[in-house]
Amino acid sequence: MFVRFIKNELSDLVQRICTVGNVDAGKSTLLGVLTHNILDDGRGLARNKLLRHRHEKETGRTSSIGQQILGFDDFGNVVNPTVHGKLDWGQLCQKSSKIVNFYDLAGHEKYFKTTVSGIMGSASDYCMLVVGSNHGLTGMAREHLGVAVALGLPTFAVVTKIDFTPANIIKQTISGMGKAFKSSGIRRIPILVQNVNHVIVAAENFNSSKVVPIFKVSSVNGEGMDNLKLFLNLVRPSRKKSTSQNxxxxxxxxxxxxxxxxxxxxxxxxxxxxxxxxxxxxxxxxxxxxxxxxxxxxxxxxxxxxxxxxxxxxxxxxxxxxxxxxxxxxxxxxxxxxxxxxxxxxxxNIANPMAYRHFRGTVTILHHATTIKKNYQAVVHIGSIHQSAKIMSMDKQILRSGDVSTVHFYFLKRPEYIQIGQLFLFREGKTKAIGRITELVE
Structure with missing residues (x-):
């Protein structure tokens, strides 16, 4: 049984979820259906309520970082009204005992830098991987999944467009996703959610980062949406409290x-x-x-x-x-x-805050086609910071995919305010590596 304490403040019941997936998987449409409490017409009705820029509406593709909220009351009912214009977040939040804050990220390869910045800078609690049932786990969806897994984000998957995709294709898509989640690089257990009991099991075990719940939904006829909403309402916050005095x-x-x-x-x-x-x-x-x-x-x-x-x-x-x-x-x-x-x-409460251009970190190379050597340059993402940096030295002569090394980085443009223990991601093209800052060098 799940019990939610009704509090005077909503602070501890706000969850941030970054929404990722391949281009044309239906991410913005799904969020439009969830947050505006409507069904899509199959021609962009729901996503047009979210897209901000003219070129986004013309192409139907997100190129920026958008944000939407979904509210639940004390009884688990969605409080978002069906509206034709912009949601009144103030009124919505006053009626809610829990808020889910979605970050709508770009799926096109052209905007991968923006997507990585959104994942790193949003400090999300969870990752929602949206997969089109007619295309499967392909393209940038795999790239986004790799970043989420590398950052240790608990992830759940939503398979969209099941209203017009043949049953055998949907089965192939889910089977392929299951194999990917169980692969040696991810090692998580896929759970296909089909009823309320499955939702409860998935919500109870989700924060362990050992399972990946998979939901099948249609944004046009609403199939599967109730299970997804119930899961979003039941899943518990995983955020750790800070002990910092600053x-x-x-x-x-x-x-x-x-x-x-x-x-x-x-x-x-x-x-x-x-x-x-x-x-x-x-x-x-x-x-x-x-x-x-x-x-x-x-x-x-x-x-x-x-x-x-x-x-x-x-x-x-x-x-x-x-x-x-x-x-x-x-x-x-x-x-x-x-x-x-x-x-x-x-x-x-910090007497003399310091910014640094040099830092060392323990780095794991997730993917690189050839070898990484001294003086290699890539974009480093540390929270909301993203800047090009150069490798000054390594404890190995060369690095390949799968290697772990202590690396000395140098920011090329300006010093940044960073701290020991922070996670960082560095990338250049399809090269990706993740690390943790171990030393700040003056």
Whole structure:
């Protein structure tokens, strides 16, 4: 039996899920159906409610990082209304006892950098892999799955378009996915979810990262959607609380609003911060931090008096505080839009924050066609940071796929605010490697 304690605040029941999969798998359509409480017409009705840019609507393909929310009340019912326009997140959140925050990421190979930035920067709790039943686990879906597994994200899969795909093709798709999940590089147990009992078993075991629940759904006739919604409602948060005595706010988005000024959105880690407080913003091109005032804090478009650790991105809610894992938007005083970039940080309770260009990390090479040597350059992703870096030295002469080594990196453009223990991903073309920072070098 699942018991949910009804709290005065929603902080501990907000889950972030990054949505990945191959191009044309139906990711945006699925999210449109879930968050707008409608069915698709087979011609883009649902996805057009999510797509933001003109070229996205013309091609039907996502090229940016979008965000949508799904709310559940105390009894597990979806509170999202059926609306023709934009959802009122403020009202939705006030009615919800749990919020699922989806990150809609691009599936086209052309936008892989944006997708990796979304996976790393969103600090997601889970990964939802969307697979078109008519195409199977192919192309970028395998790339995205590899990144999610390398980062240790619990992953569940959704097979879409089952309303028009022949039964034998659907069976082949699910069989191929099962083989991929059980392969030596992943080693997870696939669970095909077909009824409520399967949903409960999947939800109970999901946080162990040993299972991959597989859902079959249709965005046109709604088949399988009830099982998926029940799973999203039942799955428990996996986020660990921070013990840090400092406050660190990672800047992921930057806006300018007339009458308010510069607004930054991102995730808070550490102790609470208050509206009206002073923080240090940086690093700039020279690695320096400068003081900046926080005019106001919002989450899911509603004001917040105190911002607690870990709430990510432009959403704003009526909370007494924003707790571990939350996102928020901060309006800053007397600073111009062009003085801030993605990957900067707002820090508090740190006397002299330091930025570094050199760092060492233990690296595992996931895939590389030939060999990696000294002076090799690739893009390094560390949370919301992404910058080209060069390998200065290694404890091996060459690295191939599967090798593990301690590597000394050097950021080519500017110093960054990084910390020991952070996970990072570096990639160049189809080359991918994952590592953990072990030493900061001045």
């Amino acid at each position: 406050s660190t706010f990672a800047v992921d988005e930057i806006f300018y609003k007339v009458g308010i000024g510069t607004v930054v959105a991102g995730a808070l880690t550490g102790k609470p911060i208050k509206a009206g407080s002073t923080m240090s913003l940086g690093p700039d091109e020279n690695g320096k931090f400068s003081p900046v005032g926080v005019r106001s804090i919002e989450r899911k478009y509603l004001s917040v008096s105190v911002c607690n650790r870990h709430f990510s991105h432009i959403f704003i809610l009526i909370f007494k505080s924003l707790n571990d894992g939350e996102s928020a938007a901060l309006a800053l005083r007397k600073i111009k839009r062009n003085e801030i970039r993605k990957g900067m940080f707002l820090v508090q």
